[in-house]
Amino acid sequence: MELGMVGLGRMGANMAERLVRSGHRVVGFDPGAPAREQAAGRGIEAASSLAELVERLPSPRAVWLMVPAGEIVDRTLADLLPLLSPGDAVIDGGNSFYKDTMRRAAMLAEHRIECLDCGTSGGVWGLVEGYSLMVGGDAVVVERLRPIFAALAPAPDRGWGRVGPSGAGHFTKMVHNGIEYGMMQAYAEGFAIMQRKDDFALDLPQVAEIWRHGSVVRSWLLDLSADALRKNPALDGIAPYVQDSGEGRWTVAEAIDLNVSAPVITLSLLERLRSREDDSFADKLLAAMRNEFGGHGIKKSG
Known part of the structure; x- marks a missing residue:
C-alpha cells in the first residue's frame, strides 16, 4: 500500500x-x-x-x-x-x-x-x-x-x-495519557519514599529489577524506570522539572464536564505543575521516565 x-x-x-x-x-x-x-x-x-x-x-x-x-x-x-x-x-x-x-x-x-x-x-x-x-x-x-x-x-x-466515530481515537488517546500520568506519578512517589529511607540504603535499581518479574506492579513503565535507575541511580544532572504536553489537562477537564471523579489523574497533573517550583527525587524520575519512553528532552540541573 x-x-x-x-x-x-x-x-x-x-x-x-x-x-x-x-x-x-x-x-x-x-x-x-x-x-x-x-x-x-x-x-x-x-x-x-x-x-x-x-x-x-x-x-x-x-x-x-x-x-x-x-x-x-x-x-x-x-x-x-x-x-x-x-x-x-x-x-x-x-x-x-x-x-x-x-x-x-x-x-x-x-x-x-x-x-x-x-x-x-x-x-x-x-x-x-x-x-x-x-x-x-x-x-x-x-x-x-x-x-x-x-x-x-x-x-x-x-x-x-x-x-x-470521528474524534473517538483522539479521545481515547487523551484518556490513555491521563492514565499514564497517574501510573508514572505512583512509581515516582514510591521510589522517592525508598530513596529517602537512609537506614536501609536500598539499591533502587535492584528493587526495580526485582519488581519487573512476577510482581503485580510490573509494567513497561517499570521497565523504563529500572533502565533509567540502572544508568543513573542518583539521577544526577536531571532537573526535577516535568513537562506536560496537554493531554492530562484535557482529560481532567473532560472528567469535570462529565461529572466523573478522577482524583489520581488530576493530582498527578498538579504534581507536574508543582515540579516546576520545587526539587524532588520523584520529579527527577518522572523526567527520566518520559525520556526513556518518548525521547522527551530532559532539563539539566546546575
Missing part, C-alpha cells in the same frame, strides 16, 4: 520506516530539508513540497499527518485541501484535541475528503516494538486502510482497532 507522511520528525520518520520495512511505499514531506534528507536515507521517498507528495500518490490517496497538535494541523489541512480529491483520506496521528478533530472531520466531509483520527502510543520504541493505535472514523475507510494500521501495530491482529 502507498501512503503520504507529512511530518518527518523522530516519530513520523520512525513510523514511515516501519511501513517501508513492511513492504509499503511511503512518500514523505517535512518543511525542514535535514529531516527530508535523513528520511531519504531510511527508504522514505522525500518530496520537496506537499504538492509533490500528493502528485506522487495514486488515487484514492491516504495522507498521514504527524505534526504537533494545534494550529499547525489546521494550517497543514488548509494547504492540503486544494491538492486532494474526493475519496482521499487524511489521518491525523498526532495528539490533537478530540473536539478539534471532530470539527476538522466535518469540514473535510464537505469536500468529500475522509478523515480518520489515530491516537498513537509507543514513543521512540515504536519502530521496533510497534505502535498502539486507537482509530476513530468511518469503519469502511478504516477497513480500506487496514494494511497501514496492521503494519504499524505490534501485530496485525492486536494493538490497534477502530474505537468509534
Whole structure:
C-alpha cells in the first residue's frame, strides 16, 4: 500500500520506516530539508513540497499527518485541501484535541475528503516494538486502510482497532495519557519514599529489577524506570522539572464536564505543575521516565 507522511520528525520518520520495512511505499514531506534528507536515507521517498507528495500518490490517496497538535494541523489541512480529491483520506496521528478533530472531520466531509483520527502510543520504541493505535472514523475507510494500521501495530491482529466515530481515537488517546500520568506519578512517589529511607540504603535499581518479574506492579513503565535507575541511580544532572504536553489537562477537564471523579489523574497533573517550583527525587524520575519512553528532552540541573 502507498501512503503520504507529512511530518518527518523522530516519530513520523520512525513510523514511515516501519511501513517501508513492511513492504509499503511511503512518500514523505517535512518543511525542514535535514529531516527530508535523513528520511531519504531510511527508504522514505522525500518530496520537496506537499504538492509533490500528493502528485506522487495514486488515487484514492491516504495522507498521514504527524505534526504537533494545534494550529499547525489546521494550517497543514488548509494547504492540503486544494491538492486532494474526493475519496482521499487524511489521518491525523498526532495528539490533537478530540473536539478539534471532530470539527476538522466535518469540514473535510464537505469536500468529500475522509478523515480518520489515530491516537498513537509507543514513543521512540515504536519502530521496533510497534505502535498502539486507537482509530476513530468511518469503519469502511478504516477497513480500506487496514494494511497501514496492521503494519504499524505490534501485530496485525492486536494493538490497534477502530474505537468509534470521528474524534473517538483522539479521545481515547487523551484518556490513555491521563492514565499514564497517574501510573508514572505512583512509581515516582514510591521510589522517592525508598530513596529517602537512609537506614536501609536500598539499591533502587535492584528493587526495580526485582519488581519487573512476577510482581503485580510490573509494567513497561517499570521497565523504563529500572533502565533509567540502572544508568543513573542518583539521577544526577536531571532537573526535577516535568513537562506536560496537554493531554492530562484535557482529560481532567473532560472528567469535570462529565461529572466523573478522577482524583489520581488530576493530582498527578498538579504534581507536574508543582515540579516546576520545587526539587524532588520523584520529579527527577518522572523526567527520566518520559525520556526513556518518548525521547522527551530532559532539563539539566546546575
